[in-house]
Amino acid sequence: xxxxxxxxxxxxxxxxxxxxxxxxxxxxxxxxxxxxxxxxxxxxxxxxxxxxxxxxxxxxxxxxxxxxxxxxxxxxxxxxxxxxxxxxxxxxxxxxxxxxxxxxxxxxxxxxxxxxxxxxxxxxxxxxxxxxxxxxxxxxxxxxxxxxxxxxxxxxxxxxxxxxxxxxxxxxxx
Ligand SMILES: [Fe+2]
Ligand SMILES: [Fe+2]
Numbered sequence: 001x002x003x004x005x006x007x008x009x010x011x012x013x014x015x016x017x018x019x020x021x022x023x024x025x026x027x028x029x030x031x032x033x034x035x036x037x038x039x040x041x042x043x044x045x046x047x048x049x050x051x052x053x054x055x056x057x058x059x060x061x062x063x064x065x066x067x068x069x070x071x072x073x074x075x076x077x078x079x080x081x082x083x084x085x086x087x088x089x090x091x092x093x094x095x096x097x098x099x100x101x102x103x104x105x106x107x108x109x110x111x112x113x114x115x116x117x118x119x120x121x122x123x124x125x126x127x128x129x130x131x132x133x134x135x136x137x138x139x140x141x142x143x144x145x146x147x148x149x150x151x152x153x154x155x156x157x158x159x160x161x162x163x164x165x166x167x168x169x170x171x172x173x174x
Contacts, residue, residue, distance in 0.1 A: 010122040011065055017115050018058045019071030021051055024108065027081055031101040040098060043148055050141045057134040064131060080108055102153045109146035116142060
């Protein structure tokens with residue numbers, strides 16, 4: 001049957017985010033594993049923990065619809081995961097991979113932020129105050145994570161790679 005109500009759209013979008021957050025658990029674990037810097041590793045590990053809580057809140061929101069929590073594949077997040085696979089084919093240095101991950105993390109947070117803003121808007125229109133409250137908690141965690149990654153990116157030192165690159169280009173000119 002064709003989708004015809006905002007409730008159905010809301011439900012679909014909740015399941016989409018449920019799928020997204022579930023895929024992100026693996027991605028965050030992987031990025032933490034690829035981090036040599038303690039602060040970066042901690043940021044990814046901590047956000048993974050928050051993500052587990054976000055999944056619980058989404059499950060609760062779906063239950064209010066009498067829905068079993070089942071995930072829709074989220075093509076948006078899958079696309080971001082594919083970008084990572086494409087980068088891996090370029091065989092980046094560990095340092096560049098780490099820097100890439102910080103950027104990929106920010107892209108993900110921005111996607112999640114907009115998705116939660118939309119969900120909150122729909123929940124408000126539907127008068128679902130409880131869902132609004134839970135979704136706002138998720139939104140806040142994503143915003144904090146984005147700001148943290150932004151700060152980490154601006155402090156990230158790429159000096160070593162620049163040196164190695166210079167050495168490569170001067171030796172190839174000789
Ligand atoms: Fe999330
Ligand atoms: Fe996030």
